[in-house]
Each structure stands twice: as structure tokens, then as C-alpha cells.
Amino acid sequence: MTRATASARPPGRPRSGVNAVIFAATLSTVHELGYARATVDRIAAAAGVAKTTIYRRWPSKGALITDCLLDAFGPLPLEGADRAELMSSAVHWIAAKISEPGVGDAFAGVFSDAVSDPALRTILSARLQDPYRLALQDALGEPEHRVLFFIDVVVGTLLHRMGMTGEPMADADVTALVEMVLPHFADGAGPA
Amino acid sequence: MTRATASARPPGRPRSGVNAVIFAATLSTVHELGYARATVDRIAAAAGVAKTTIYRRWPSKGALITDCLLDAFGPLPLEGADRAELMSSAVHWIAAKISEPGVGDAFAGVFSDAVSDPALRTILSARLQDPYRLALQDALGEPEHRVLFFIDVVVGTLLHRMGMTGEPMADADVTALVEMVLPHFADGAGPA
């Protein structure tokens, strides 16, 4: 998982397999201290590695958080007999992920940083959003801009609740979100 | 506008009426440089005042931005013959406001800061969200949690688009947002 699957192993001392440890330390530190106070120094200390080791692997704190989220989310489970079940399970899945300790804070935090950092925005969009967007386009047969709108609504709503209250959205409200979104994205409901 | 309407003027040198100038400088600086690089030093320089003057009036950068947004938004225009028109105009209004130069960046930026700053979250919730929430509760006759959900969806969606793309949401998508939200909040559509 840590080791690249490249053809020949590159020369030099190989990287130790501590990415998973660093990811875990990142989430727990963010969970305990919040995003802003989860400094790279503290994350490194919690993971038992040097700060320089982290900066050798990720170009910035935002990139670390992005990869950490990618690792925490994993692939989108595309389950459901029909279109409605598929979308419903996707919404509940991302809501549950964002509810996990540290994940929501880290997500909202890195998203915030990206607002005034175009480079991080590119990383976030390409590494985190695009894979799920493509999977959804494929599963739903919707054009790109409709799936982007879907993501804006679902993720935006969940993050806004998290940001304004500090708590993840309750199940009842996630269900309301599903019920609001489903008709709009029902087969043949959209324009074109 | 700047001067307090308090009973007797307090002793000492009165504050100069530069709040409006500071607000304008804040928005233009955020618009030019982005939220993170719009430092209080730079905002003060753009407004032609000393940084200490700003910190005499607002306890933190976040509080300044919050008041600046409050000033930029103004009161929620509650127009519309019926419930649907009222909600539609409210969504288009906030979308237009967020599209104004600097406003969306400032909003997304201060929101981001609030994620890991409970004190700022309190300021943001009480000074910015609550007035509009109360006005909506009154106008729509909906309970608090439904209006909060409405705000999460609308503002969250608009900010997510702004944060991920750097551009405000296009009119066509705002219209789609309205069409998605309206049926869910139609009279008698909700639980209880």
C-alpha cells in the first residue's frame, strides 16, 4: 500500500511504511485539537516521526490532509438495486464518513484552506473530488455538471452543518437531505 | 450609521466614521489577494488607518469579516406574493450577494476559520446566521430546525461551489437549486 507498484525499485533507502500511522495520527490529532491547532509538528510527534519526514512525502499540510481523507474514505460503495437506492446509500455513506472522529474537521479545514489557495484547490479537486465524480457519472449516467451540482449540494450541506455547529449532521437530517435530492435527480427529471 | 445611537455621548475622543471605509477596503483586499493573504495589515493600509485602530474595534480578523459581511448583506429582502416566490427570491438574493467581488471569498474564508475556532463560530452563528434564521422562521412559519436545514442546504451548496471552483455558482445552477429546494419546503411538505 505504501510501496509504489513501479517497475523497478528505485535506488536508495526505501521509505518506511508509516503512511498509515501518519494518517491515523493526523485524524486523531485533528479530532483532539481541531484543524488549526493540529500542526504538522504535533501530527509528526503523535505519529512518532520527524516533521521533515512528513514534508518529504507531502508538499504541504493540505496535501497531507487530502491524502489522509482519501485513505479514510476509500472507494465509493456503489450499492443499491435501483438508482434511488444507489444515490441514497451514497449520501448516507459520505455522511457517515464525515461523522467519523476527525474526518469532518479535517475535511472542513482543508476545504477552508483551499478557498484562498489555488494550488491546494487543484489538489483537492483532482485527488479527492474527481474520482468520486467520475464514479457517479458512470453509475448514474449523468453529465459532469449535474454530478458536480449533486456533490455541491450533498457535501456542501454536510460541511456547512459541521462548520456552523461543530457537530456532524444528525441521521434524521441526512434522511431529509436524501428525500430532497432524490426527486431532483430521478431518472429523466433533469434538463436535457 | 457609524455613530452609536446611545443616550449620551461617552466622554473622550469619538471614533472617526471610517467603518464603511474599512469594510470597503476589506472586501477589495480579499477580492484582490484572497482571504488568507488579505492580512489585517494590508486591510488597514488599504483603508488608510492603523492596524491598531482595527483591533480597537474588532477583537479578531474573523469578527471584522463577520461585521463586514453583515454590512454587505444588509437585511434579507422578504419579497414574493406567495411562499414559493419568497423562498426563490431569498435563494437568488443570497447567491447574488455571494457573487459580489470579495463577498464570497470572505464568507468562505471566515467560515473556514470558524471550523477550528469555537469563539468565531459563536460570533458567526449569532451575528450573521441568527438574524436571517429568525426572519425566515417568521416569514415561513417553519420551526427552527427546518430553517437551519434550509440554510445548510442553500448556503452550503453555494459555498462549496465557490470553494471548489473559485467562482460563484452560475445562474442556471442557482435556479436548479431553487427547483430542488422548493418542493421539499412547500407548505405542508415537511414532517409535523
Added chain:
DNA sequence: CTAGTTTCGCTACTTCAAGTATCGATACCG
């Protein structure tokens, strides 16, 4: 006109975090 109070601009400072630089030591390849 003077005394009291508060704001003003200015400069200097403290604190903290992101990110960089450098070093000797270590692990792996050929």
C-alpha cells in the same frame, strides 16, 4: 482655558505555525 478621557497613528514586540536547510546516520541496491 484647563483637566479628563478616549481615540488616533505609529513602531516595536510576542507568539505561533508553515515550510526550508543541513547534518550525520541508516538501509538498500549493484
Added chain:
DNA sequence: CGGTATCGATACTTGAAGTAGCGAAACTAG
């Protein structure tokens, strides 16, 4: 063994939030 890239450790640079203390200015009360 020689080459190379990583490791931990320490020190450093840079930039921004927020604070402290100054003399000058503006206003009010007497």
C-alpha cells in the same frame, strides 16, 4: 564497497495574528 535516498534531529526563515506603549489629537465638563 560505493552510490543513493531515506531517517531523525535541530535550527532556521518567513509571515501573520494579536499586543504594548507612546505622544498627539479630539471631544466634554467645569
